[in-house]
Amino acid sequence: xxxxxxARQLQNDNCRPLSLSGHVGFDSLPDQLVNKSVNxxxxxxxxxxGETGIGKSTLIDTLFNTSFDDRVSTHFxxxxxxxxxxYELQESNVRLKLTIVNTVGFGDQINKEDSxxxxxxxxxxxxxAYLQEELKIKRSLYNxxxxxxxxxxxxxxxxxxxxxxxxxxxxxxxDSKVNIIPVIAKADTISKTELQKFKIKLMSELVSNGVQIxxxxxxxxxxxxxNATMNGHLPFAVVGSMEEMKIGNKMVKxxxxxxxxxxxxxxxxxxxxxxxxMLICTNMEDLREQTHARHYExxxxxxxxxxGFRDTGPENKPVSLQxxxxxxxxxxxxxxxxxxxxMRQMFVxxxxxxxxxxxxxxxxxxxxxxxxxxxxxxxxxxxEEKRKLLxxxxxxxxxxxxxxxLLQAQAFASTxxxxxxxxxxxxxxx
Amino acid sequence: MFKGSADNKIEAAMSELVPEPxxxxxxxxxxxxxxxxxxxxxxxxxxxxxxxxxxxKTGFDFNIMVVGQSGLGKSTLVNTLFKSQVSRKSxxxxxxxxxxxxxxxxxxxxVIEEGGVKMKLTVIDTPGFGDQINNENCxxxxxxxxxxxxxxxxxEEVNIARKKRIPxxxxxxxxxxxxxxxxxxxxxxxxFMxxxSKVVNIIPVIAKADTMTLEEKTEFKQxxxxxLEVNGIEFYPQKEFDEDLEDKTENDKIRQESMPFAVVGSDKEYQVxxxxxxxxxxxxxxxxxxxxNHCEFALLRDFVIRTHLQDLKEVTHNIHYxxxxxxxxxxxxxxxxxxxxxxxNHESNL
Numbered sequence: 001x002x003x004x005x006x007a008r009q010l011q012n013d014n015c016r017p018l019s020l021s022g023h024v025g026f027d028s029l030p031d032q033l034v035n036k037s038v039n040x041x042x043x044x045x046x047x048x049x050g051e052t053g054i055g056k057s058t059l060i061d062t063l064f065n066t067s068f069d070d071r072v073s074t075h076f077x078x079x080x081x082x083x084x085x086x087y088e089l090q091e092s093n094v095r096l097k098l099t100i101v102n103t104v105g106f107g108d109q110i111n112k113e114d115s116x117x118x119x120x121x122x123x124x125x126x127x128x129a130y131l132q133e134e135l136k137i138k139r140s141l142y143n144x145x146x147x148x149x150x151x152x153x154x155x156x157x158x159x160x161x162x163x164x165x166x167x168x169x170x171x172x173x174x175d176s177k178v179n180i181i182p183v184i185a186k187a188d189t190i191s192k193t194e195l196q197k198f199k200i201k202l203m204s205e206l207v208s209n210g211v212q213i214x215x216x217x218x219x220x221x222x223x224x225x226x227n228a229t230m231n232g233h234l235p236f237a238v239v240g241s242m243e244e245m246k247i248g249n250k251m252v253k254x255x256x257x258x259x260x261x262x263x264x265x266x267x268x269x270x271x272x273x274x275x276x277x278m279l280i281c282t283n284m285e286d287l288r289e290q291t292h293a294r295h296y297e298x299x300x301x302x303x304x305x306x307x308g309f310r311d312t313g314p315e316n317k318p319v320s321l322q323x324x325x326x327x328x329x330x331x332x333x334x335x336x337x338x339x340x341x342x343m344r345q346m347f348v349x350x351x352x353x354x355x356x357x358x359x360x361x362x363x364x365x366x367x368x369x370x371x372x373x374x375x376x377x378x379x380x381x382x383x384e385e386k387r388k389l390l391x392x393x394x395x396x397x398x399x400x401x402x403x404x405x406l407l408q409a410q411a412f413a414s415t416x417x418x419x420x421x422x423x424x425x426x427x428x429x430x
Numbered sequence: 431m432f433k434g435s436a437d438n439k440i441e442a443a444m445s446e447l448v449p450e451p452x453x454x455x456x457x458x459x460x461x462x463x464x465x466x467x468x469x470x471x472x473x474x475x476x477x478x479x480x481x482x483x484x485x486x487k488t489g490f491d492f493n494i495m496v497v498g499q500s501g502l503g504k505s506t507l508v509n510t511l512f513k514s515q516v517s518r519k520s521x522x523x524x525x526x527x528x529x530x531x532x533x534x535x536x537x538x539x540x541v542i543e544e545g546g547v548k549m550k551l552t553v554i555d556t557p558g559f560g561d562q563i564n565n566e567n568c569x570x571x572x573x574x575x576x577x578x579x580x581x582x583x584x585x586e587e588v589n590i591a592r593k594k595r596i597p598x599x600x601x602x603x604x605x606x607x608x609x610x611x612x613x614x615x616x617x618x619x620x621x622f623m624x625x626x627s628k629v630v631n632i633i634p635v636i637a638k639a640d641t642m643t644l645e646e647k648t649e650f651k652q653x654x655x656x657x658l659e660v661n662g663i664e665f666y667p668q669k670e671f672d673e674d675l676e677d678k679t680e681n682d683k684i685r686q687e688s689m690p691f692a693v694v695g696s697d698k699e700y701q702v703x704x705x706x707x708x709x710x711x712x713x714x715x716x717x718x719x720x721x722x723n724h725c726e727f728a729l730l731r732d733f734v735i736r737t738h739l740q741d742l743k744e745v746t747h748n749i750h751y752x753x754x755x756x757x758x759x760x761x762x763x764x765x766x767x768x769x770x771x772x773x774x775n776h777e778s779n780l
Contacts, residue, residue, distance in 0.1 A: 018515070025735045029549070031482075032740035032741070063472070284474075
């Protein structure tokens, strides 16, 4: 039967409960909803955090029964990077888009102060991408490829003693952003008694440091019992292996040692089956829901408050984000306008300056021109005077020449032997 | 059996998002037999069960609006659809009551449960529509009401501290009742549907279909379909929102043959052939409501409730609401911002 959550909300709305006198048919509604979701496909994103070589890739391969990636990382990474790979799996009619994000180089550096920061940044980036899509004006959320991390498998080294400082620090920074499921890796290196003590120590350390790991939900009666028991088995001690051996008459996944064979799917040997049950078969949907309803909402709230939005205005009257958004937009446009004005003013200023300079230059040129012209005029006048003088000189000279010749002619007339030639000359001359 | 293939190998501290187009096979996938070998089976398909359980726990909302002139049998039809006294029939205007000068909007909520599924059903009635002498713009109060519900949802969605489950009062489906004149659509019908088909899913129904013979019915339906097409009125299921071939063929059949559904409603039971069935008793026989030979009520009921209810809600949420939101955020809408006083103007009994 459905829980009382719906009944309570409906009671609050003062709705009359009505009894039906026949079969209406809306009990097919969950099927309609599920069919639509199946058509769209599901997304599931797992983040694996652990030191290099602790068995993250092997465990994921074993969980999903495929060899995802063959690359083995070196220990000499300068900083922590995250590598994400997306795969499409299908089982009966369910299509799953699985994204595995691995931390490369975690715990390898000598100085591990910044190791957790890239992880936090990555998770925030996925939330941010979703938030941006949600805030868009034209958005398409129903076919958005959700990359938000739904679960974080944190691999703890099987030292048998306690949590490493790096582990504590990382988990504390991540517990409000993602669902953390701690697992003890390579559990076949610890004996059963040591394992019990180790688990108790780990849980008490987590509790005393206030780290909130993911608790399997116990509000649905059908799965609450099994979830509650599983909660008591955390952290799961897991062994991963893709190699198969023949045990009895079946092929099982196992690891072979000289002293025996560790079977991955044997519940006496390790908690692998429990992890698979809890992670995939029982709580996958709840993990997705918690990510969206709790972690993402928290991120969104913080981010929006950071950006300056508030739900209530200065007099505690509810201000819708809408209005704040509009106000900010106005502000932004105002800014833009102001900047535009500024630029325009600057432009006008510059133009004026340039104009002034050009005018100056023009004036100078003009002045020069005038000056040159004047000089030219003066030269001309001088030349004119000189010419006049010269002409006067020439006339004077010619006069004198004429006078002298006249005198010469008279001198010859007194001597008659001068031939008629001279007379002719004289005649010609006169 | 399942297959895995590396789709995207992205190497960066920040992973890049590649929105992938929705891949859908043209033929529905038949469930392949689950491999019961422990090594092969992972259990991914249990997510269907997990999801189903969660949705049953949260329950569903459904808001249906009925529009049409008084006396067309709206309340009776809704009662027949949901097999209970969902609406109180208005038995004509008493002399003491005044005829409403404008269209009123009355929303009544009920909780119904069937097979473990709890549904909050809200029926929105519009008394006074088309009843005045001058019916100009009588669709405006209705359009305003629908937009107000979108606005309410938008306000909640845009809050910083959001509710876990935003109460959904948006109108998912609007049944428009056409008078069975046998001729064609009235101008009021066309105007209403033209304006409202852009903001809400409209399902036209021919009311009181027992006044037409089979031939008259077929002809009338054809004429109505033609007129709707000529006027560019897209009723639900809209052609542009068909997601794939499977949907298209199914919806085409409904659009071109069955719609508008010619219905008869009744909440009285009569004994026919030893069975108690809903019907209308007349001197010339009993009209069986759920008999497909008599009327198309069963088709309407299956269409709205049993197959397309979720789709109605999704089209409202993904398309009509998004359109409203985009308009509103873009330039303050072209819509006047809803103020407190307009919310008091319409009567809502919840």
